[in-house]
Amino acid sequence: MALASFKNTILHNLVSKPKTRKVEKEYPVGTRGQVVNDMDVCVLCGLCSIKCPTHAITVDKAEKTWSIRPMSCIQCRCCVDNCPKKCLSMGTRFQEPGSDKVTKTFHQSEKAIAAQEALMKAAKERAAAAAAAKAAQAAAAGNAPAPAAQPAPAAKAEEKTEEK
Numbered sequence: 402m403a404l405a406s407f408k409n410t411i412l413h414n415l416v417s418k419p420k421t422r423k424v425e426k427e428y429p430v431g432t433r434g435q436v437v438n439d440m441d442v443c444v445l446c447g448l449c450s451i452k453c454p455t456h457a458i459t460v461d462k463a464e465k466t467w468s469i470r471p472m473s474c475i476q477c478r479c480c481v482d483n484c485p486k487k488c489l490s491m492g493t494r495f496q497e498p499g500s501d502k503v504t505k506t507f508h509q510s511e512k513a514i515a516a517q518e519a520l521m522k523a524a525k526e527r528a529a530a531a532a533a534a535k536a537a538q539a540a541a542a543g544n545a546p547a548p549a550a551q552p553a554p555a556a557k558a559e560e561k562t563e564e565k
């Protein structure tokens with residue numbers, strides 16, 4: 402009896418479609434795969450690193466690098482939601498299985514560095530212009546004619562004394 406049931410199961414499995422899904426091709430909507438950063442846009446502000454609950458992200462402003470330890474990432478999406486430049490996304494491909502605790506490091510692109518330097522230069526120019534305008538305003542206020550002089554209180558007292 403058990404052997405017949407076993408044979409039926411084998412025959413059924415041979416002719417029926419697989420019950421599993423080909424995950425390499427069909428990723429369900431909302432799949433949270435590995436975190437992907439567009440280094441052409443990232444300004445290395447470090448907010449993603451601060452918000453990451455597992456400290457999987459490291460930002461090195463001096464070296465201009467953004468690093469992630471995939472084995473520490475829990476795919477919570479917190480970094481993606483908090484990135485002010487919207488350069489982070491959850492890739493739909495799952496992490497390749499492995500046992501090595503690797504750190505993936507990415508360099509800020511030349512394009513991003515140039516854009517950031519241009520922004521900083523523009524901000525400095527705006528600050529210098531504002532400071533110059535303020536100084537000019539202060540100088541103009543210093544050269545303005547003084548208000549009409551009021552008689553001194555001591556002189557008034559003298560006048561009163563003479564009248565008596």
Ligand code: SF4
Pocket residue numbers: 438442443444445446447448449450460467483484485486487488489
């Ligand atoms: S990925 Fe976004 S939040 Fe993280 S350092 Fe770059 S710009 Fe900042």
Ligand code: SF4
Pocket residue numbers: 436452453454455456457458469473474475476477478479480481
């Ligand atoms: S998805 Fe979550 S755990 Fe992974 S790097 Fe982003 S904030 Fe950290």
